[in-house]
Amino acid sequence: MTSTDQQPFLSVKDLKVHFSTEDGIVKAVDGLSFDLVKGQTLGIVGESGSGKSVTNLTILGLHDRDRTAIEGEILLDGKDLLTASERELERLRGNKMSMIFQDALASLSPYHTIGTQIGETYRKHTGCSKAEARKRAVEMLRRVGIPQPDMRVDDYPHQFSGGMRQRAMIAMALVCDPELLIADEPTTALDVTVQAQIMDLLKDLQQEFGTAIIFITHDLGVIADIADDVLVMYGGRCVERGTKKQVLGDPQHPYTLGLLNSMPSLKGSVDVPLTPIPGSPPSLLNPPSGCRFHPRCAFADKVAGNLCSSERPLLEVVEGRGSACHLTETQKQELFADFAATRHH
Template structure:
């Protein structure tokens, strides 16, 4: 299965409707990344930044260098006009997602994760939202795309799994009708074929007795089954990009594991690119290839999942990691949450948006943190937006942070 995934990971952004079959390029590199990732997660061993350079080159890229990326977001700004002023929900976000890869976006509530994903689908009220920057999806520019054309992409080539499957499914129509509706909209299939397709999709996502369950309403389904139905609905047209907005947050852990397995298998099968939004670092560890940490509408750290989780370079990422309990670690190690509260996006802090909550402002010295916004300087797709010098980051991480991670 792992090998299969390596194969499906190959970059094939050519014809979108055709599914990538096999391509041998850089399979080895991906597999080694996979294996290393698994080992890290399983054994909890600590490897510092030792990934092969080949992997890094594939993983992500310095911003602006890869206009051919399957999904490429450049300097995205999403501002909402409200009665209280302009909310800068996303402020200069840049990332890429390749086919067959999963980019995990992590951050606190209100860090702009969901807003960015909704922006890709163009689901914001255009009158109250100012969107700037560029979102390129397989050669199409989405930000300025007219609603009518965007509608043809939604659900067919880009689809979304929402957080709460109870409220995200319409209570008035059967699960089958809702799956079939999407299929009929995009393929023009007749009622009978769409119904058959709905049964097939329910079967594929592992719902028992799909022929009878297809006629059930969402309230007849359990939470996990509803999320499966939601996934079936989003995959019914074989999309090329799947945006999963906290798909497992409302589910218990066993169901969560099943859903994640399902998503991984589907990605192996179809080479779908996945944008996985969550605040759960454990889920990121098992799901993502690359990670983007967001804070106050900006990306503060980026890299492969191993780089970010094993050798994080931003104080906010340190905070996220040390606030997560470690089941195999020492119970006496206290959890250390990130102090303070997330900033108001109406008036984000000057300079580095994290500086009011950061413990290392003095290490940087002067008033740099409060006046100068640190850029996300990427080297081989790896970087953190922080004024601390590379030596300081390494030292602080090894001395202060790593002991807390258990």
């Protein structure tokens, strides 16, 4: 998913993340690969339990090493994060890579001022004085659009609105100018106006710093606004990937089609009914054989020989575009034709 003239800043190769539990092995991520270049945003979309957040916590090294089996490779600017020591990861976290969490109120300490929390992150990585850290915190609050930052820097999280707390979280994540920013559903709890402001802020900051962004969400409307490339996850696997225009405008996997059919379109007729995907996401303790989506797929009976339930479809990627599905290209054109007709005309 990179352009031909740019080397990936982040490269994930055949990543597998399995957890040991009392009930058995949870295959949270099961063979995931993708690349991301600087200045680009990769949107990772999928239902709860698809492996989105686990993938990104693994990139950051925020997992219980005693209970987690990890295979594959995660290269950040050529450095393999899976073989890095905890000390190396601590040096990289907040400095070269950073994360914005979904719930700012739960992620910020209620006992310390906003300025202290932003400043401590900066001090840890630069060794600067408290005065310099406070100055940097004020600068970052101003940069993320918080009014009167020289006064608000001494406020506590409960004195900020939800949108302001999320801006403060973004300021903390960006205080050391990280080259990779992971945003884990950072706008979910916000109203649409504040959500739009946060999205614009991230795009502006990306343009300013050239940051590579991974944006995790279940909302395809958000993906349409911010992403350059899209990776669709289901049951711990990637089922489709491509540019935003390719994936949202011409889906090639029944799951992606199902996600799009379950949300309203701004282009099509308002009379088109929304069609939810039947059933529930698979158990990652005992996932379905073959294609993990086949028990919920409307087209599984179109494939001969019970392939969908017996054989895992390969994700064949050509120039950044691919889908893991047993349907032929001709079948997809025929079966997905109704989607194109109702959504785009």
